[in-house]
Amino acid sequence: MAKEPILSAKDVEIQFSLRGKKLTAIRGCSLDLYEGETLAIVGESGSGKSVFTKTFVGMLDANGTITNGSIMFEGQDLAQYKTEADWLKIRGKKISMVMQDPMTSLNPLKKIGKQIEESIELHQGLKGEAAKKEAIEMLKKVGIPDPERRYNQYPHEFSGGMRQRVVIAIAVACHPQILICDEPTTALDVTIQAQILDLIRSLQSELGMTVIYITHDLGVVANVADRVAVMYAGQIVEYGLVNEIFYDAWHPYTWALLSALPQLGVKGEPLPSIEGTPPNLFNKIVGDAFAPRNKRALAIDFVKEPPFFNVTETHAAKTWYLDPRAPKIEQPGSIQRLRAKMENRG
């Protein structure tokens, strides 16, 4: 990975002020994004995965500020962007976003075609017929049959899966370099989910985009990602190539996420679940944030925050387990089984 990252976030810290109190939602996240790859950011709700990526498009809520760190993109620091005018040069044009719920992210009062045109007119400077032609072309590209007729319809005439296709059409209408998909399939059926994932993948190779997936479902991650970053309590705790995360994870939180999947469960036995709740981010966190929920936590986990330890060149985990002084710890059964299965396949 000697390639230059196209987007590079360093030590980003984000605070929200809520009722006079400060909440640190992102506590020093660093992330490099390489051109053409698909990166998945995984974590449970409240881990900060959405907040972190929203800063790439300047969509942080009004009470949130970036208090530290930098986000470098094309030689500019996005963390310093303040005005809407600045952001309009980036958002939608170079970096765009697909939201979770297709039911709420479209305007119910506007025709589908007009909503796609809006983005084309704003960023590509096309007008009238030309913009309309482009919008119909986009509808065709995302696999909507009979685009000329669909152009004149309203969102309520579309099913959930079709609406998500429209949202994707709007997001990629200006051929962005980076597409951020925030849980693009959670509101959808499994069969439709698989189709949408396929669509994003084919658009990605066609338009040469770099894609960031935000999801809590590791099954989806296995399908789409080249690299994975696992987030917990506002920090990235482990990152690596997708195979390294699935077959050789080291952070106890990644273990817990993997073992909790019903697909890996053994029938008749209870599924290993993550007890407790994520830490309160109003308070200062001492030590490893996951330690209170980790049954096999080490004493040092409660005292000192672990640094990143490299497993391979591309894979690192923020846990004391990897320290040479730590007692030898075995990976849990479900991960060993997963690896054994992979090795048996050869």
Add this chain to the structure above:
Amino acid sequence: MAEREKLIEIKDLQITFGSGKKKFVAVDHVNFDIYKGETFSLVGESGSGKTTIGRAILRINPTSAGEILLKGKKINGKIDKETDLEVIRKCQMIFQDPMASLNERATVDYIISEGLINHHLYKDEKDRSAKVQAALREVGLLPEFASRFPHEFSGGQRQRIGIARALVMEPEFIVADEPISALDVSIRAQVLNLLNELKRERNLTYLFIAHDLSVVRFISDRIAVISKGRIVELAESEELFRHPLHPYTKALLSAVPQPDPELEKKKKLLVYDPSCHDYSVDKPVWEEILPGHFVYGNQKELDQYRKEVEDK
């Protein structure tokens, strides 16, 4: 299997909405039995009618033809008041979205005891609050949560309240309508474990409704796959995963995301095209291909399915 007690029997069930020109048949010719103590799953995509069937058993949706029997007693259509009350008490439901299914303006105490109040199932105030607290404890919540309001809880906790509300009626049969699809992966495991535990302790029977086959495999004994209001395949859960026969089942299976990147990247997505069936001359039937494994198809398809089973 024949000796096992049938708790619910569904015979030629048909459910329609609207009338006259606007009539829409949502569920048609549905036949299945649910044995006591098992988890029976209905799987299909949205709009396939799986929730409608669940609601029909609980007498929420009226049926237009066919029979639903609870322990041999008819419970659909016109029944006397006593049976009606019995059904309400013995069959409970857990809803999909814990954010929408709890009354925001009522305390947890009231939410859980509403059924008790309606059916006068408690001796005095003390007995009622004892029952509420026991139910809360059983689903892993603290008894002092009773005085709080739903907005004070997280999604997983809310779903537990929904389960407690069902449990307090001491039901025999629970319809769980996608109880975990609105939850985070880590919380899903907790709720699935809870449902399994309760089933063991209370000898409950579940009708589990879901669109995700991966979850269903873990929890259920038998699975029925439903498409467009018709059950197309029914089998024991391991059998269904080993020998999926109907093309719709295969499509559903191929869509399940596997947490295994190497398998997943090689995967070929199957898409179900209903026009692959030619039922114009050769009429389809509901047939038992292997013991306990039923498929819906016409003679030509059934022959092909049999061949597939033998080849494996």
